[in-house]
Amino acid sequence: MSGTTESTSNRGLVANSRRxxxxxxxxxxxxxxxxxxxxxxxxxxxxxxxxxxxxxIEAFGANFLWTTKxxxxxxxxxxxxxxxxxLSSAMxxxxxxxxxxxxxxxxxxxxxxxxxxxxVFAVELVAGIPSVIYGxxxxxxxxxxxxxxxVPAINASPLGALPIFGEQAxxxxxxxxxxxxxxxxxxxxxxxxxxxxxxxxxxxxxxxIALGLTxxxxxxxxxxxxxxxxxxxxxxxxxGRAIGETMAVTMLIGNKPVLTFDFFEPGATMSSLLANxxxxxxxxxxxxxxxxxxxxxxxxxxxVNSIARLIIQRISHEGSR
Amino acid sequence: xxxxxxxxTATRRNFMIVSGAAGVTMLAGCxxxxxxxxxxxxxxxxxxGGSVSTLSGAGSSFVNPLMQKWGTExxxxxGVEVNYRSIGSGGGVSNLMDKTVAFAGSDAPLQKAQYxxxxxxxxxxxxxxxxxxxxxxxxxxGVSDLKMTGEVxxxxxxxxxxxxxxxxxxxxxxxxxxxxxxxxxxHRADASGTTYGFTxxxxxxxxxxxxxxxxxxxxxxxxxVGGKGNEGVSSVxxxxxNAVGYVELTYAKQSDLDIFKLKNRAGKFVEATPEGVSAAxxxxxxxxxxxxxxxxDVSISNAPGEKTWPISTFTYVIMxxxxxxxxxxxxxxxxxxxxxxxxxxxxxxxxxxxxxxxxELPDSAASLDKQTLQNMTFNGDPVL
Amino acid sequence: MALESTGRxxxxxxxxxxxxxxxxxxxxxxxxxxxxxxxxxxxKGLAALSWDFLTTLPQAPMAGEGGxxxxxxxxGTVWVVVIASGFSIPIGVLAGIYLNEFGDNRLGQAVRFTxxxxxxxxxxxxxxxxxxxxxxxxxDVTAFAGGVALSLLAIPWITVATxxxxxxxPQANRDASLALGVSRTETxxxxxxxxxxxxxxxxxxxxxxxxxxETAPLIWTVGFSKFAFHGPFSQTATLSILIYNYATSPYEAxxxxxxxxxxxxVGLILVTNVVAxxxxxxxRRKMEGRG
Numbered sequence: 001m002s003g004t005t006e007s008t009s010n011r012g013l014v015a016n017s018r019r020x021x022x023x024x025x026x027x028x029x030x031x032x033x034x035x036x037x038x039x040x041x042x043x044x045x046x047x048x049x050x051x052x053x054x055x056x057i058e059a060f061g062a063n064f065l066w067t068t069k070x071x072x073x074x075x076x077x078x079x080x081x082x083x084x085x086x087l088s089s090a091m092x093x094x095x096x097x098x099x100x101x102x103x104x105x106x107x108x109x110x111x112x113x114x115x116x117x118x119x120v121f122a123v124e125l126v127a128g129i130p131s132v133i134y135g136x137x138x139x140x141x142x143x144x145x146x147x148x149x150x151v152p153a154i155n156a157s158p159l160g161a162l163p164i165f166g167e168q169a170x171x172x173x174x175x176x177x178x179x180x181x182x183x184x185x186x187x188x189x190x191x192x193x194x195x196x197x198x199x200x201x202x203x204x205x206x207x208x209i210a211l212g213l214t215x216x217x218x219x220x221x222x223x224x225x226x227x228x229x230x231x232x233x234x235x236x237x238x239x240g241r242a243i244g245e246t247m248a249v250t251m252l253i254g255n256k257p258v259l260t261f262d263f264f265e266p267g268a269t270m271s272s273l274l275a276n277x278x279x280x281x282x283x284x285x286x287x288x289x290x291x292x293x294x295x296x297x298x299x300x301x302x303x304v305n306s307i308a309r310l311i312i313q314r315i316s317h318e319g320s321r
Numbered sequence: 322x323x324x325x326x327x328x329x330t331a332t333r334r335n336f337m338i339v340s341g342a343a344g345v346t347m348l349a350g351c352x353x354x355x356x357x358x359x360x361x362x363x364x365x366x367x368x369x370g371g372s373v374s375t376l377s378g379a380g381s382s383f384v385n386p387l388m389q390k391w392g393t394e395x396x397x398x399x400g401v402e403v404n405y406r407s408i409g410s411g412g413g414v415s416n417l418m419d420k421t422v423a424f425a426g427s428d429a430p431l432q433k434a435q436y437x438x439x440x441x442x443x444x445x446x447x448x449x450x451x452x453x454x455x456x457x458x459x460x461x462x463g464v465s466d467l468k469m470t471g472e473v474x475x476x477x478x479x480x481x482x483x484x485x486x487x488x489x490x491x492x493x494x495x496x497x498x499x500x501x502x503x504x505x506x507x508h509r510a511d512a513s514g515t516t517y518g519f520t521x522x523x524x525x526x527x528x529x530x531x532x533x534x535x536x537x538x539x540x541x542x543x544x545x546v547g548g549k550g551n552e553g554v555s556s557v558x559x560x561x562x563n564a565v566g567y568v569e570l571t572y573a574k575q576s577d578l579d580i581f582k583l584k585n586r587a588g589k590f591v592e593a594t595p596e597g598v599s600a601a602x603x604x605x606x607x608x609x610x611x612x613x614x615x616x617x618d619v620s621i622s623n624a625p626g627e628k629t630w631p632i633s634t635f636t637y638v639i640m641x642x643x644x645x646x647x648x649x650x651x652x653x654x655x656x657x658x659x660x661x662x663x664x665x666x667x668x669x670x671x672x673x674x675x676x677x678x679x680x681e682l683p684d685s686a687a688s689l690d691k692q693t694l695q696n697m698t699f700n701g702d703p704v705l
Numbered sequence: 706m707a708l709e710s711t712g713r714x715x716x717x718x719x720x721x722x723x724x725x726x727x728x729x730x731x732x733x734x735x736x737x738x739x740x741x742x743x744x745x746x747x748x749k750g751l752a753a754l755s756w757d758f759l760t761t762l763p764q765a766p767m768a769g770e771g772g773x774x775x776x777x778x779x780x781g782t783v784w785v786v787v788i789a790s791g792f793s794i795p796i797g798v799l800a801g802i803y804l805n806e807f808g809d810n811r812l813g814q815a816v817r818f819t820x821x822x823x824x825x826x827x828x829x830x831x832x833x834x835x836x837x838x839x840x841x842x843x844x845d846v847t848a849f850a851g852g853v854a855l856s857l858l859a860i861p862w863i864t865v866a867t868x869x870x871x872x873x874x875p876q877a878n879r880d881a882s883l884a885l886g887v888s889r890t891e892t893x894x895x896x897x898x899x900x901x902x903x904x905x906x907x908x909x910x911x912x913x914x915x916x917x918x919e920t921a922p923l924i925w926t927v928g929f930s931k932f933a934f935h936g937p938f939s940q941t942a943t944l945s946i947l948i949y950n951y952a953t954s955p956y957e958a959x960x961x962x963x964x965x966x967x968x969x970x971v972g973l974i975l976v977t978n979v980v981a982x983x984x985x986x987x988x989r990r991k992m993e994g995r996g
Contacts, residue, residue: 024890034799035816072541102731130918136952216721244827246921280412305825389765402932555955
């Protein structure tokens with residue numbers, strides 16, 4: 001013990017000098033400043049979007065959100081892009097959630113040891129591949145596969161009768177974008193679900209087994225309900241990611257700024273619109289409308305992510321009780 | 322507190338390796354620069370009197386193949402890097418208005434409102450540096466030779482003719498085996514001078530088109546899917562069966578697309594060729610306005626003549642007439658460099674046009690351009 | 706007990722097994738595309754790699770030239786990432802320290818919430834906002850503006866990673882140091898941070914790797930260039946924008962180059978991920994060994 005005290009006093013770490021206290025305060029202030037910078041970033045983003053969107057907001061008002069004409073006779077409306085974002089995200093979640101939760105279950109309840117590590121790494125790797133590379137892959141490889149196998153399969157099945165699957169199939173369409181999007185959000189939903197499933201106390205599972213339930217029934221009847229909130233927040237986080245996803249969607253969705261509910265049609269999302277059209281026009285109102293779409297996108301992503309995080313916060317508070 | 326130094330040293334070592342590698346790469350990148358004295362403050366604006374080595378231009382994808390060639394050759398000759406971004410004529414003009422480029426490439430002249438707007442910055446000049454054919458293209462399996470008229474083309478783009486075996490098309494091509502398939506229309510998604518030229522032609526030959534859509538860089542397309550730039554439409558055309566679209570001739574050739582034989586004003590079905598464009602320009606070239614005037618009425622579309630290609634257009638370099646009045650440039654270095662490049666493009670640069678399927682500039686246009694460049698000033702003083 | 710022989714029990718057992726099988730199918734469904742992507746990148750990309758590819762500048766196939774190389778794109782990506790790191794690492798680490806060590810108050814709550822929400826910022830918005838401020842002010846697209854846009858994405862990631870790493874350091878360490886009379890700041894700098902250093906490095910490396918692959922923030926802030934790199938205040942090529950431009954072009958020569966660039970980018974990210982995670986695993990094992 002005394003040796004330690006000597007070494008600390010030799011290094012002058014004892015905080016009984018004013019200078020040390022001053023440095024302490026300065027350091028604390030510095031870190032707080034960094035925190036303020038983050039708050040500042042949020043404010044700047046909102047302000048920049050809002051200010052630039054002002055002309056369009058004044059010109060169109062709330063109608064902007066459901067006007068379906070974009071760049072037509074001076075009118076600009078965000079409806080085609082909001083719809084595109086919602087449709088592609090919804091389809092992506094529909095496909096991804098069962099797969100992601102299935103993977104989460106497999107990796108937390110069944111797999112173990114080195115195999116689990118490898119598989120976890122593999123799934124994380126899916127998230128590590130940049131979006132533009134998924135776009136590249138989708139353009140040059142996956143799109144013909146979808147055209148040759150998936151589209152005819154859907155058309156041949158009872159699904160083909162649904163109004164969301166129309167007649168004319170254009171190679172770059174909402175379906176293609178949704179499929180790749182589903183792949184991209186799977187790691188997020190899976191990893192957050194995994195975290196929630198892992199948190200389920202052993203006693204709960206053991207109780208289920210003691211009652212004679214099969215392992216699967218333990219999972220569906222005990223573990224998942226217990227982890228329900230975490231899984232829901234994982235899904236919402238996945239939704240948030242899907243909403244904000246830009247590159248792969250831009251490269252695959254066909255970029256048609258017209259409202260449609262047909263997955264075989266090309267469409268556009270809020271982010272793909274910005275990736276495509278931003279700052280190409282000398283029309284001030286056009287550019288302002290683009291900023292307004294950006295504002296809507298930011299707010300939607302903000303709300304979705306906030307909901308997810310609030311749920312997570314609530315769980316962790318309950319957990320620590 | 323006792324700590325094991327090895328682990329953190331290991332991570333620190335890895336960090337050093339990574340940052341060292343990054344540092345070396347950065348140094349390599351720096352020193353492998355063009356070797357000229359480079360000015361890094363923005364768009365080569367010579368605020369410290371150094372010579373300009375980079376020029377920024379943006380706009381028309383129509384002329385992009387030629388612009389890229391010019392960039393490579395001019396760099397070899399003069400050491401100056403011309404960085405031209407193919408973002409569409411509308412984007413080019415927008416950048417010019419934002420003063421983020423030295424010159425804009427545009428197949429559409431400034432509209433009257435835009436022309437008025439630039440007068441407050443000392444005005445702008447149009448310098449036609451090239452011209453070309455807009456080629457209506459199609460992708461139909463088993464068919465590579467089809468005749469077409471302007472009216473039927475307009476009907477297709479209006480969505481009134483929706484199938485390949487429609488009588489309108491079949492009557493023109495009795496020997497072709499046209500499929501019973503939906504036509505997918507491919508058009509531009511961005512503000513496009515090529516579209517301006519194409520819709521201008523359609524407005525001339527089809528009253529229906531003129532009243533429903535008209536001539537514009539950004540039409541309210543009644544039907545079809547959009548591609549970005551001539552490049553985007555080419556990609557769509559290559560991939561999508563039973564599609565119809567319009568691209569500049571070079572793109573059609575480079576992507577091996579089938580081009581309609583179009584009926585011109587003289588009633589002949591002609592192929593899209595540089596000669597056809599030259600024939601179209603022959604008449605109009607004598608009547609071009611002065612460089613700093615309003616060019617919004619200039620058109621070589623649907624021109625008379627047996628051999629003319631009906632959808633022809635000039636493509637322009639649009640610049641501010643006086644860089645001193647328009648930009649924050651403190652010296653005329655950038656303006657001189659820009660004008661030197663444009664001057665080279667309309668003279669020596671023309672030799673690179675024919676291999677890329679652009680005709681050479683007619684002599685009358687070239688001499689008009691030289692005059693325009695001579696008349697450009699920097700804060701009132703001549704530059705060239 | 707005769708439970709096992711009842712039909713219902715057998716049904717439940719079969720169902721359980723089938724369900725496990727389905728989860729395996731789910732895993733395979735996710736991993737097959739990954740495999741396809743990696744395979745394509747490897748086969749087409751590696752075929753495109755060559756010394757020339759890495760050391761020559763881009764060319765213009767539409768002008769009759771070949772596909773070209775990616776030298777300036779590599780340099781550009783490094784620069785943009787370095788600029789982004791220069792902004793995001795100091796701010797992110799300091800903010801992470803604040804949140805974990807000093808953040809038990811209203812400001813800390815606000816910062817924490819904002820950080821988490823910002824980590825879901827749509828990447829295109831970062832580019833749009835930075836364009837409207839930095840690019841317009843500087844008069845041109847620049848590598849610098851791209852770095853700033855990327856840092857908007859990286860700051861929340863690094864903050865969260867730092868916070869998590871610091872959180873793992875046992876409170877006992879802090880308490881012991883403070884009990885010895887060491888000031889709070891010095892405790893953080895000389896006791897907590899060194900222990901958390903591995904985690905911070907890991908998180909930072911992962912964030913930087915992620916940022917290197919981002920494209921959307923760069924589209925309107927960095928532009929593209931086919932010429933050699935000129936310094937951080939000019940347009941530059943980057944690997945991600947190159948892939949975007951080339952993949953969406955109709956030129957086969959450029960498609961090949963895009964695959965090559967993809968191999969470089971994915972290779973870089975893969976290596977960084979493996980290194981970071983191995984360090985993390987080693988560190989965890991060391992910590993568990995000690996405890």
